[in-house]
Amino acid sequence: MSVSVPSNPDGTRFDDLHQILQQGGMRRAARMLNALQPAEIAHLLESLPPKERELAWNLVEAEYDGEVLTYLHDDVREHLIQLMDTGELVAAVGSLDTDDLADIFQDLPVAITQEVVNSLDQQRRDRLEKALSFPEDSAGGLMNTDTVTVRPEMTLDVVMRYLRRLKDGLPDITDNLIVVNRKGNYLGVLYLTDLVTHDPEDSVAEAMTLDIQAIPATWSAREVATRFEQHDLVTAPVIDEDGGLLGRITVDDVMDVIREEAEHQFMGQAGLSETEDMFAPVLLSARRRALWLGVNLLTAFLAAWVIGRFEATIQQVVALAVLMPVVASMGGIAGTQTLTLAIRGIAVGQLSIKNARWLLWKEMAVAGINSVIWALVVALIARLWFHDTNIALVIGAAISINLLAAAFSGAMLPLLLERFGIDPALAGGVILTTVTDVVGFLSFLGLATIFLL
CATH class of the missing domain: 3.10.580.10 (CBS-domain)
Incomplete structure (x- = not known):
């Protein structure tokens, strides 16, 4: 008896499998899974909570195990490997192409790796050794030694x-x-x-x-x-x-x-790894995210310290407390736009230290135009809201300063981080937010202290 595999979107296919597993229709679920391509099976497995994922993994036919493992993210693959016995695992990975075997070889338990090597003929063993001699993210790590x-x-x-x-x-x-x-x-x-x-x-x-x-x-x-x-x-x-x-x-x-x-x-951008399992255990996920939350907390306290230096000013001019988020938010958005552009330029090889000066000039020019436009808009709103021209002028000037600082930081920060071996995509957002918050609060409250008191 054959099973008709839905040709509808993955979300509906997942819902169907989820419902079948809950109803205990293991044979039907097995037929549905094994009628799919290995990449599709991997996608469905990653979409299932842990218990249902384990059930579904046990339903996948042994001949597909190795290929499915190569399509899974690291966390999910590591978990499913732990569920397999030695014989199953050796048989699953032994049939893989050399490049695919090299990709998952280091995820295998140490006790298993030697058995996998022993199961290969001399030619495949030499090919695997050659593939493993190169870094994973290099051309040598990507290549397959099977050539004609x-x-x-x-x-x-x-x-x-x-x-x-x-x-x-x-x-x-x-x-x-x-x-x-x-x-x-x-x-x-x-x-x-x-x-x-x-x-x-x-x-x-x-x-x-x-x-x-x-x-x-x-x-x-x-x-x-x-x-x-x-x-x-x-x-x-x-x-x-x-x-x-x-x-x-x-x-x-x-x-x-x-x-x-x-x-x-x-x-x-959220401080997460691309290999993180969406359904990873709570304590594991909490531990991974705690470090980044801690870093963010330190930067938040830095911004709070700047605000605290102007406590007397805020107490005398309460309107400043109302308008502070506007200054910080405008700088954050403008900086994020430039930061995203710069990170993409580095990723596709279009931005380096050699042409960074032109990007900086262009982004500063864009920020200059936008700072004039939005400083006038925010100043007008502040004037109508609080009926105070001085407050309007102060927030307008602060908006201009923060937008220019945001553009400069967004353009230069990725290159600076890359130079020190820090991933701009991971650290850029937090550092940029700190810069725009500190500069925004410092300029707004500093100008207010000078001209309003």
């Missing part, structure tokens, strides 16, 4: 016969064959379209393409993603410092890099 290579002197007819013998052994996402010399150095690629459209008697050298530049194994994952985007690549060869072919990177791995980068940028 040909020599330039071979005829296309010989290549075709060679591929027929490979049959199912041809690696997934193969759009070209990599051309190397006798020493294994990269020369170019032979696209499959050129292979089937050229004369069979032509040599590989006559049909190959020389335009595809190989990617050094030391490149960062971000640089690799940029190369794929700019050149519309499906696969790309990876070489060592001597030009020797090491492997290739496929577009599916690059898509993972782009997704992880986007999640990192988004989650980092």
Whole structure:
């Protein structure tokens, strides 16, 4: 009996699975799960609370376990690995491609890793060792060592016969064959379209393409993603410092890099990790967030200390207490706009210390225009509200000062943090908020002390 898998959105599919599990329909749930692609199974597992997730994981057929694990975020994968016995785990990861195995190898229990290595043949063991020798976020860490290579002197007819013998052994996402010399150095690629459209008697050298530049194994994952985007690549060869072919990177791995980068940028703004499990245990989640809350508390006390220095001023002019949030909020929003633009520029490789001066000039000009416009608007509202021209002038000046300070901080802060090895996406928001709060309160209350008392 076959099960019709819903083709509706993931939310409805999740609701269906959730309801089936609650009703105890294990067989139906198993058929529904195993009719999906591994990436879809992983997505559904991450959408389930812990108890239902464990039930669903036990329903996934063993042949899919390894691939599903590669699509899960670190926290969820680590939890599900703990539920598997040694034999299941070795069988699940042993069938994975080398690059996927390398990705999850370090998440495996220490007692299991040696058994996994022992279960591999010598060729796969060497490939795994090579993949693990590179940092995870480098081209070498992304690459798959399963490649099909040909020599330039071979005829296309010989290549075709060679591929027929490979049959199912041809690696997934193969759009070209990599051309190397006798020493294994990269020369170019032979696209499959050129292979089937050229004369069979032509040599590989006559049909190959020389335009595809190989990617050094030391490149960062971000640089690799940029190369794929700019050149519309499906696969790309990876070489060592001597030009020797090491492997290739496929577009599916690059898509993972782009997704992880986007999640990192988004989650980092709240001080969270992109790998955090939405349904992680309460104490674990609380411990992870406590540190960032503590940092934020320190910055909040700094802003409060600035306000406290002007306590006498606030007591005499109560209107200042009403208007203080306006100054801080305007600066925070303006700074966040510039900060987001700068972080994105760094992420896509468009912003560096060399062109930061032009971004700073542009953002200061934008802030200057906006500061004039909104200072007049806020001053007019304050004048109509409190019937006091001096208060209106003070808050207008404070708005201008804070918007300019926010633009300067938002443009320079990401570059400064990156220079010190601090992730701008993670720390930039908290520091910027502190700067705009302190500058806003200091300028507003300081001007009020000078001109209103």
